[in-house]
């Protein structure tokens with residue numbers, strides 16, 4: 001049995017469109033160690049989201065997917081959700097707008113359990129939620145009783161991140177989670193993301209179009225092109241990598 005956090009073997013995704021067959025993920029082999037923070041680059045249409053969908057079980061894929069030592073290939077997306085948490089680009093996804101920040105967080109803590117949200121549970125969790133939200137230093141801790149829809153995009157994305165990590169997922173998928181934010185808020189969320197990943201010893205994959213973030217964060221960088229894994233830089237190679245070195249993939 002492998003002690004890797006993620007193993008993909010010959011993972012391919014083929015779609016049929018207008019009598020044509022197109023391979024949008026092509027024989028991807030990838031092994032990720034526990035605690036790795038892998039940044040994922042590639043042009044539009046390179047297959048980055050398809051890779052995430054194949055891992056999460058949102059798309060039919062051939063090949064084999066192993067998460068936390070378990071072969072999950074035959075499991076659907078709902079069954080794989082036990083291992084995976086994902087944060088999307090859109091601040092509206094991932095949080096329930098009419099519910100308060102505290103309610104969203106408590107729901108995330110009990111994700112997958114057949115229990116309803118009770119006032120007592122909310123009150124019991126409050127001190128811990130307050131402390132966690134305070135780490136984000138963007139005012140989230142003062143908004144625990146506010147409906148989530150009244151939050152700024154940055155606050156909502158930090159809430160989505162905090163919700164995603166509540167149950168220490170075996171794999172955190174960050175799907176351009178800073179893309180909709182202004183540069184300052186994006187930088188703030190990236191710093192928080194990095195801290196949360198390190199503190200909780202999470203394994204994470206992060207898609208980004210911000211090359212500087214891909215270089216600055218994480219201990220491994222991969223590049224996808226036409227559905228293939230085109231480059232794979234380990235920590236040592238990544239440390240030497242410069243923006244210019246990556247431009248060849250984006251001409």
Ligand SMILES: Nc1ncnc2c1ncn2[C@@H]1O[C@H](COP(=O)(O)OP(=O)(O)OP(=O)(O)O)[C@@H](O)[C@H]1O
Pocket residue numbers: 015016017024042043044045046047048049050051
């Ligand atoms: N369900 C689908 N059916 C048909 N084609 C698809 C499907 N999903 C993705 N594609 C196509 O597969 C290719 C890869 O798409 P994907 O969304 O994975 O790229 P990406 O690297 O995430 O791009 P972006 O940076 O624009 O988000 C694209 O050409 C896209 O149009």
